[in-house]
Amino acid sequence: MTSERITVAIDAMGGDKAPAEIVAGALAAAAELDVDVRLYGREEDVLAHIPEGVVPDGVVVVDCREVIAMDDEPAAAVRRMKDASVVRSAQAVRDGEADAMISAGNTGAAMAAALLRMGRIKGIARPAIAVPIPVPGQHPQVLIDAGATVDAAPEWLVQFARMGRVYARARWDIEEPTTGLLSNGEEEGKGDTLRKAVFDLLRKEPGFIGNVEGSDLMKPGRADVFVTDGFTGNIALKSIESALRSLATLVFQTLEAADEAREATRVVLPLLLRAAEEYDPDLTGGAVLLGVKGVCVISHGSSTAPAVVSAARVAIECVRAGVVQQLRETVTDAG
Amino acid sequence: MTSERITVAIDAMGGDKAPAEIVAGALAAAAELDVDVRLYGREEDVLAHIPEGVVPDGVVVVDCREVIAMDDEPAAAVRRMKDASVVRSAQAVRDGEADAMISAGNTGAAMAAALLRMGRIKGIARPAIAVPIPVPGQHPQVLIDAGATVDAAPEWLVQFARMGRVYARARWDIEEPTTGLLSNGEEEGKGDTLRKAVFDLLRKEPGFIGNVEGSDLMKPGRADVFVTDGFTGNIALKSIESALRSLATLVFQTLEAADEAREATRVVLPLLLRAAEEYDPDLTGGAVLLGVKGVCVISHGSSTAPAVVSAARVAIECVRAGVVQQLRETVTDAG
Numbered sequence: 001m002t003s004e005r006i007t008v009a010i011d012a013m014g015g016d017k018a019p020a021e022i023v024a025g026a027l028a029a030a031a032e033l034d035v036d037v038r039l040y041g042r043e044e045d046v047l048a049h050i051p052e053g054v055v056p057d058g059v060v061v062v063d064c065r066e067v068i069a070m071d072d073e074p075a076a077a078v079r080r081m082k083d084a085s086v087v088r089s090a091q092a093v094r095d096g097e098a099d100a101m102i103s104a105g106n107t108g109a110a111m112a113a114a115l116l117r118m119g120r121i122k123g124i125a126r127p128a129i130a131v132p133i134p135v136p137g138q139h140p141q142v143l144i145d146a147g148a149t150v151d152a153a154p155e156w157l158v159q160f161a162r163m164g165r166v167y168a169r170a171r172w173d174i175e176e177p178t179t180g181l182l183s184n185g186e187e188e189g190k191g192d193t194l195r196k197a198v199f200d201l202l203r204k205e206p207g208f209i210g211n212v213e214g215s216d217l218m219k220p221g222r223a224d225v226f227v228t229d230g231f232t233g234n235i236a237l238k239s240i241e242s243a244l245r246s247l248a249t250l251v252f253q254t255l256e257a258a259d260e261a262r263e264a265t266r267v268v269l270p271l272l273l274r275a276a277e278e279y280d281p282d283l284t285g286g287a288v289l290l291g292v293k294g295v296c297v298i299s300h301g302s303s304t305a306p307a308v309v310s311a312a313r314v315a316i317e318c319v320r321a322g323v324v325q326q327l328r329e330t331v332t333d334a335g
Numbered sequence: 336m337t338s339e340r341i342t343v344a345i346d347a348m349g350g351d352k353a354p355a356e357i358v359a360g361a362l363a364a365a366a367e368l369d370v371d372v373r374l375y376g377r378e379e380d381v382l383a384h385i386p387e388g389v390v391p392d393g394v395v396v397v398d399c400r401e402v403i404a405m406d407d408e409p410a411a412a413v414r415r416m417k418d419a420s421v422v423r424s425a426q427a428v429r430d431g432e433a434d435a436m437i438s439a440g441n442t443g444a445a446m447a448a449a450l451l452r453m454g455r456i457k458g459i460a461r462p463a464i465a466v467p468i469p470v471p472g473q474h475p476q477v478l479i480d481a482g483a484t485v486d487a488a489p490e491w492l493v494q495f496a497r498m499g500r501v502y503a504r505a506r507w508d509i510e511e512p513t514t515g516l517l518s519n520g521e522e523e524g525k526g527d528t529l530r531k532a533v534f535d536l537l538r539k540e541p542g543f544i545g546n547v548e549g550s551d552l553m554k555p556g557r558a559d560v561f562v563t564d565g566f567t568g569n570i571a572l573k574s575i576e577s578a579l580r581s582l583a584t585l586v587f588q589t590l591e592a593a594d595e596a597r598e599a600t601r602v603v604l605p606l607l608l609r610a611a612e613e614y615d616p617d618l619t620g621g622a623v624l625l626g627v628k629g630v631c632v633i634s635h636g637s638s639t640a641p642a643v644v645s646a647a648r649v650a651i652e653c654v655r656a657g658v659v660q661q662l663r664e665t666v667t668d669a670g
Contacts, residue, residue: 071522136585147519150527184482184569187406192485192566214573218581228570231527234519235567236574238549243578246553247614250471251586254610261606264599271596275589279582 005036008315009089009098012041013067014105016302022104023049025308030058032309035316038098040064040085064088070301074108078116086110090117093294100295100315102286104303110296111148111289118294121324123331126152127291128160128230129298130167131237134279138220139172143182145230146237146287152229154197157181159331161205163290164225166330170321171314172224179205180212180223182232187211194229202227214239244279286311288318290327295319340371343650344424344433347376348402349440350638357439358384360643365393368647373433375399375420399423405636409443413451421445425452428629435630435650437621439638445631446483446624453629456659458666461487462626463495463565464633465502466572469614470555474507477560478517478552481622482569489532492516492562493540497665498625499560500542505656506649507559514540515547515558517567522546529564537562549574579614621646623653625662630654 010026012019019041027050030037036058039046043063047053055061066081068074078087086105090113092098103110115127128145135141144164149156161179168177181199183191188199190211202208209223214236216222228236251272255265277283281300286307289296295318299311318324345361347354354376362385365372371393374381378398382388390396401416403409413422421440425448427433438445450462463480470476479499484491496514503512516534518526523534525546537543544558549571551557563571586607590600612618618641621634630653634646653659 136581150519182570184485184566192564195566214570214575215577217574217577219577229527231519231530232567232570235517235549235563235571239552239571239574240549240578242550242552242554243575244582246471247579247582247611250610250613251607254606255603258603258606261602264602267596267599268590268593268603271589271593272586275585276582278585 005034006100006316006319007036007038007098008312009038009040009092009101010308011086011089011101011103011105011110012039012046013085014103014110015299016070017304018104019045020049021304022308025303025305027056027059028305029309029312030056033312033316035312038062038092040088040092042067062088068106068109070106072106072109074106074112077106078109078112084113087113087117090114090294090296093296094118099319100297102297102299102308102311102315104299104301104307104311107147107298110298114289114292114294114296118292118296121291121293121328121331124159124291124327126156126159127289128163129233129287130164130290131287132284133217133226133240134284135218135220136278139174139224140284141217141223142168142225143217143233143237144225144227144290145233147230147234148289150229150231152194154194154201157198157227157229158201158205161202161208161225161227162330163327164227165207166326167288167290167323168224170323170326171317174224177207177224178209179207179225179227180209180216182226182228182236183211183213185211186213198227241281248276282307283310285314288314290323293324295324340369341435341651341654342371342373342433343647344373344375344427344436345643346421346424346436346438346440346445347374347381348420349438349445350634351405351636352639353439354380355384356639357643360638360640362391362394363640364644364647365391367644368651370647370651373397373427375423375427377402397423403441403444405441407441407444409441409447412441413444413447422448422452425449425629425631428631429453434654435632437632437634437643437646437650439634439636439642439646442482442633445633449624449627449629449631453627453631456626456628456663456666459494459626459662461491461494462624463498464568464622465499465625466622467619468552468561468575469619470553471613473555474509474559475619476552476558477503478568478572479560479562479625480565480568481572482565483624485564485566487529487564489529489536492533492564493536494666496537496540496543496560496562498662499562501661501665502623502625502658503559505658505661506652509559512542512559513544514542514560514562515544515551517561517563517571518546518548520546521548533562576616583611617642618645620649623649625658629659
């Protein structure tokens with residue numbers, strides 16, 4: 001726990017709607033949350049999106065000249081562009097100028113920047129992305145790994161499980177989070193070769209409740225942490241997002257298209273929009289890269305200002321809860 | 336194509352709601368569709384669910400005494416219980432007493448029964464489950480393999496792609512279906528070791544458009560066929576189903592809970608229910624096991640009577656289109 005004022009480094013140039021929405025979100029975060037913000041990007045581009053060009057209190061603009069594009073090859077770009085906004089953001093955390101970094105840009109580049117600049121926590125073989133999956137009426141589930149490490153070894157997934165528990169505990173105060181192994185059936189013995197090997201290892205881990213299925217995602221009362229490799233986690237996460245988007249679109253288009261229901265729609269639409277906020281990734285907050293020596297929040301590529309504020313909220317929670325320190329201790333303890 | 340009358344063998348004892356809903360669905364299929372039905376199950380149990388115990392024209396009840404439970408180990412159960420309803424259904428197809436089989440029971444057992452009784456199509460290494468994924472405003476996408484074969488070799492996925500194209504063409508008249516490899520990013524080079532190997536092989540296949548993502552599922556204008564291994568396909572399918580169920584529940588609960596919107600809800604609810612039918616697995620029809628020498632439709636475990644009718648519709652379409660013969664030719668042609 002820290003009671004000092006927290007500083008967040010924000011990659012102003014990363015994301016489909018950068019820098020406009022990122023800068024707007026950064027300013028909103030500085031105004032609404034108890035946080036200082038360092039904005040990394042081309043100074044003239046950042047200032048152009050600050051009202052009247054007057055940088056408010058609690059915000060610092062740090063000029064850096066390079067930008068990694070969405071389609072750049074991540075590791076190579078991070079190595080080559082030392083003055084890239086995302087690289088400088090990660091460096092700020094390493095150098096103690098910021099407590100956490102946020103990027104909505106090229107996910108691979110954010111990961112590579114965090115890995116190369118902050119470094120891995122000793123004993124952790126591979127980093128993993130933890131993403132909150134909304135569950136109606138309760139805290140979210142943690143899906144880990146949602147895309148950092150494909151081709152994972154069984155032992156790495158055990159570390160993901162441990163990191164997921166630390167994260168669930170830190171963010172949602174779950175005392176003893178339960179862990180499930182995402183598989184193609186609940187019964188022991190289900191799964192591919194990787195899952196079967198992981199199951200045997202997870203058996204000895206606290207909180208492990210066995211296999212869970214895709215159908216347990218978003219369902220109340222199931223595992224708090226869903227453990228998987230980065231390939232499968234990415235597919236599960238994007239499938240869920242796509243299904244939600246598709247059905248939400250269908251609902252709203254149906255209501256809008258119905259002339260006979262114009263009056264009724266005016267009544268129910270605000271109710272539905274409010275209810276749907278629970279599922280809105282812009283409001284539920286970013287993914288976190290766990291396993292590096294610093295807090296790194298990865299917001300989705302189409303992040304708008306509210307998404308940046310949510311990401312800042314996640315960053316603050318992680319810093320306050322001392323997630324990095326706890327990961328360090330857990331991994332050391334568990335050997 | 337066949338112009339003869341089609342007979343479907345239905346496993347009356349398979350599914351959470353068997354035999355009541357299965358028998359009801361079978362009777363409805365015989366009444367509504369141009370099909371004869373053979374119902375396999377314990378005669379007394381089946382007759383108990385036929386109104387007044389009078390078996391209607393076009394329906395035959397075939398007594399068999401064994402039932403494979405949802406949690407039985409599939410292959411062992413199929414080998415041991417030669418008089419099980421699902422085994423006898425598969426046998427009926429092999430013996431030419433039926434053109435297709437339908438089961439809503441233990442999926443593994445249905446697959447094992449089809450494999451053991453009908454046998455694999457020569458040249459096809461492993462069977463795959465093809466599932467239609469609803470896409471608003473267009474034909475469904477085909478997800479293959481949705482769960483038959485975990486730990487797949489790269490060459491098997493190439494066969495899945497070919498089978499998926501045959502199926503998409505047969506069911507939705509798509510002349511040259513496009514195929515995408517489900518991966519964790521669109522760019523070539525994305526994916527785990529399996530995906531990279533498959534990508535290189537698929538490159539030479541007709542219709543291949545490259546990698547597709549979870550976010551492309553349910554999205555109009557993307558690949559017609561999504562190719563993946565049975566492990567990943569199962570996770571993707573169940574994640575989608577869970578997300579749709581979760582959001583649909585949220586929408587309906589929100590409308591029902593709003594006292595001030597009671598009148599408005601009465602107007603919009605029927606519109607929404609009608610729109611949502613497009614996403615209802617009970618109405619979009621069952622999964623099909625491809626690669627065996629016969630038509631095998633696998634309906635989900637909680638199938639109700641309408642789901643059985645949909646499954647019968649799928650079975651009829653597959654028989655009429657000569658899917659099995661086409662699979663045979665495609666695999667032979669492609670070598």
